[in-house]
Structures are given as structure tokens and as C-alpha cells.
Amino acid sequence: MIYETTLITGCAGDIALALARIARDAGAVHRLIGCDIHADHAGPAFFDVCELVPRANDVAYLETLDRIVKTYRVDVIVPMSEAEITVLLAGGHLGAFAGVPVLTANRLAVETGLDKYATFNRLAAHKLGVPWTCIVGEAQPLALPCILKRRRGQGGKDLRLINTDEEVEIATRTRPGDLWQELLLPEDQEYTCGLYRSRTGETRTIVLRRRLQGGLTGAAVVVDSAPFSPLLHGIADALDLNGSINVQLRLTANGPKVFEINPRFSSTVGFRHRLGFHDFIWSLLDSRELAIGAYRAPSPGIRMYRCADEVIIG
Template identity: 25%
Template sequence: MNILFSTVGRRGYLVKFFREVLGPDDKIFGADNSPYAPGLVYCDHRTRFPKVTAPEYVGVVLDYCVKHKIDIVIPLLDPELEVLAAVKGQFGDKGIMVVISPPNTVEIAFDKYRTCEFGQQNGIAVPQTVLSPDEATERIAQNSLAWPLVVKDRKGSASMNITYCDDSPQLEAAFETCPNPMIQEVLDGDEYGYDLFGGLDFQPISVFCKKKLVMRAGETDKALSTDNPVLIEFGEKILKNLSIFGPCDVDVFLTKDGPKLLEINPRFGGGYPC
């Protein structure tokens, strides 16, 4: 079996985990836009791909996979997920499996407002979320929302473009400067992460939950596993209602009212398997 990590980055530890369970004849191929990506060191074969945004990206990856008889492609970088999800069928026609969820799932995951809509439509608790300062002010006047609030980029990642606001002037300023802004209540509680896995027909395979202890650049650096039945049931509900194929990293807060869904990343999490 030949496996390709299409943007290996610094995920050398993930390559090593795969090496431990693969057979001696199985090969791991690693690619990245940078020849200095540390994860490449742990791969049996290495190559450099163009940037995901380059028009030739898909063609280069597909040609490489065909030439080197790649069986499975595992994407790890957010920008490549949307691109590869859209062309997964082209790889499948060549007998190459891309471990990625369907385009609709990827779209739900990469738009935090759509993530909230998904939760609301499926009875999965999410933070109160609005798309304008006026709507936030109206809800505050109705006592259904309270300060502080947080302004986020709907399509942001790595904890970028996030501003906490204690009053209307701060909210207005943050909203004006944030790309693709949305406004959410600030959740009070402990943050947890899930490693969810779905099968070929999106059937649930496993739910692993961990309490986040230390964060680094928006990724989990240290965590403690938990078998809290409330959290496990919440993770199962997400997995059953979202078409997930392969790994999916999910962030939630455990509040006094129970778990609330925060973010979905349809790939191996940055801290996997911390």
C-alpha cells in the first residue's frame, strides 16, 4: 500500500504513527509546498507540490499519485480540503482514495455560521450567533444575549481574527475590521476536543474526547482523555448527523447548560493524538 500525505507540514509524528501500523512493504509518501517541512524527514519518499491555490495543483497531485501508484491520499491542510473534496471523484476514477468528507460537510465546517446552522437544524447546542451589531444589540436589550461578545471571521482558522468586546463601540470597531464577521456569545466552561471517525458510507466508527489543557497557536498541545457520558453522547450525535468520512476534529465547550458545538475541522486535528 502506498499512502500520500499531501501537505505533511510538521506532522512528522503522524507519519510515525502510520509507520508503526503499516507493513514493511507499505510506503509513505510526503509532499509539501516547502522543501523544508520537517514532516518530510519521516517519509519514505518526498516531493514538492505547488501551492494549493495554483491552477495546476490538482493536476500535479493527480499525476503524481498515478505515477507512484498511490492508494490513499490524506490531506492535512485546511485550504486543500475544499479543493480536493471537489475533485475526489477524479482520483476515485483512478482507483485512488482521498480520505476527505463530502464537499457539503467541508463547507459546513469551514463556515462557522453554517456550523451553527447545522447544529440548530439537528438539535445540537451551539453558541448564540448573529451577523450584525444591530442584531446583537437587539438581543442584549431583550436579555437573551449579554456582554462580553466575540467577533470572529466566519472562515478563520488558528484562532486568528478573534476579538472580545465588552461594549457597543468595541463591537462596532471589531466588526468593521474583521473579514467575514460574525458575532457570538462568549461561552463559559471547559473546552474539549473530539477525534471523530466516519466510515466509507459515513457510518460512525469512533468517538474520542479529550479535555484541552494547553493550547498553541489555536491547536491542542496537551490534553486529558475523558469518558464523560454526556460528552460522548454529544459527539455521537454530531457524528450521526454530519456526513463524515475519515477523521474529523471537533471543538466544544462544556457549559453549565451542557456541551455546545464550537468548530468542526474535517481532518486530523493539529494536536492529534495529544
């Protein structure tokens, strides 16, 4: 056991449920506390207790979180949503909250990943592969078709393909501050990459070629990470990484280009754990300054699929 009582936020979501399963199977924690903004979800089948919290942008959010930590004597917090991580970052609570550790990547990685324009600027400054990116209302797209996406928040939400000058004009009026971004092709060359670096500087990677299904990775296959290794290690260096992040990229005719970094555990965390990439457990161990053990990368060609599951609570 690594921690006595762990609080995982967003316990109605797929990532939190995956982490709860991982923690149980690994015997990493004794008691699991979850919290979310509603109570109609499968969380009680995976957590010992599920609490209600306001939305992260509510002034009562941190106060409620503090109450939960004290009531259940929580000794580590694992925030799931980017909205919650943003609030914790703004309040100076990224490393610790209410006297207990908050399990995230380091501040620079989080700040960069939460802002997709900052991601572009930092990686470009380190001469790492990125698509051209500019701010709606400050510049016109460099070419059409292109992608229109949010500057902050989950990249899949409100993402649109822009094909015409008329669509550019409408988006300029209605979505100032968002981003124009190069359309990366081919579409079937999209990869999601687990990137972990320990406090001692050891870097571990896993690369999955993925197929999206409803905004999530519905199917994936392990690929050889060697061709992507210089890029991923370069990102870890550019972010002074400590912890786990998820890098999304497409392999283009001009090499791999990163279009997004998720500064949190990924929706593929369950896939990756079963393949031996135990970034959640490594992060828990590393936060205790415990040895994280060896890592053997999975063999290329292994396939995985996301399947529906039924949970009965009665």
C-alpha cells in the same frame, strides 16, 4: 499493509508528521510520499519522498498533485489542510482524485465543518448545543463580551475577544462576513473530541479535556465520554458521518456547546492513536472495506503532554 503508496499533503505540519509516524508504526503503508509549499522542514526524516507544491489556491495546485500521483503511483491521498480540502471539494474530487481515493470524511461533514456558520445552523436545526452565532455586517452581537472569528479557515487565526461597542464598530467595518459568537465560559472547561463513524454505522468517540499552548493542545486528560455521548452521536447523525472529524466544545452551565468542527484529522491524532483511538488506521481500513477491529475506550484520568522533539537530517 493496507496501501502500497500513500500521499500525505502538508508534510511540514504536525498533523502530517503524526500520521506518517502512525502509518510507519502500524505497517499500514509501504511507501510514504509527502508534499508541501516549501522544503525547509523535518519531513524527509518521516517520508520517503517530499515534493514541492504550489499553494492550494494556485491554479497549478491540482496539476502538480496529479503529477505526483502519477509519478509515484500513489494509491491513496490524505489531504491535511482545510485550504486543500476546500479546493478538492470545489473541484468535485473529495471522494477521488486522479483515479485514487481521497481520505476525508463524507461531503456533508466536510461542507459543514469548513463553514462555521453552516456548522451553527446545522447543529441548531438538530437541537444540539451550540453558542449563538451571527454574521458580522448582517447582525450585531447578542451580548458582550463575545468572540470575533473567521467564518472559514482555522478558527484560531484572527480570533479576538470583543469587549466594547467601539470594538464592535471597528470589526463591523473591517471584518464583514466573519462571525460574532457567544463567549463560552468557563475557559478551563474546553474539550476536544474525536468522532469516528464507519461505513457500517459504528460510532466511536474519545473526549479529552485540553489546555491550549500556542494554538495547539499542549496538555490533555482523558475524561469519561458518557456525558458527551448524546451530543456526539447527535452530531454524527446530523452530518450523516462517515469518517473522522474533530469536535471542539466547552462545557458550560447550560451543558456542552460546540463552537467548531474540524472536518479533518486533528492535531491530537497522535495522542489519540497512542490511547487506542486509531481513527487514521480505521479510515484507511474502512476505505478498503476491511474490518476495523475492536475499540476499547481509554480509562479517564490518563494524562498526555505535547513535547518538543529534535530531528537531524544530514
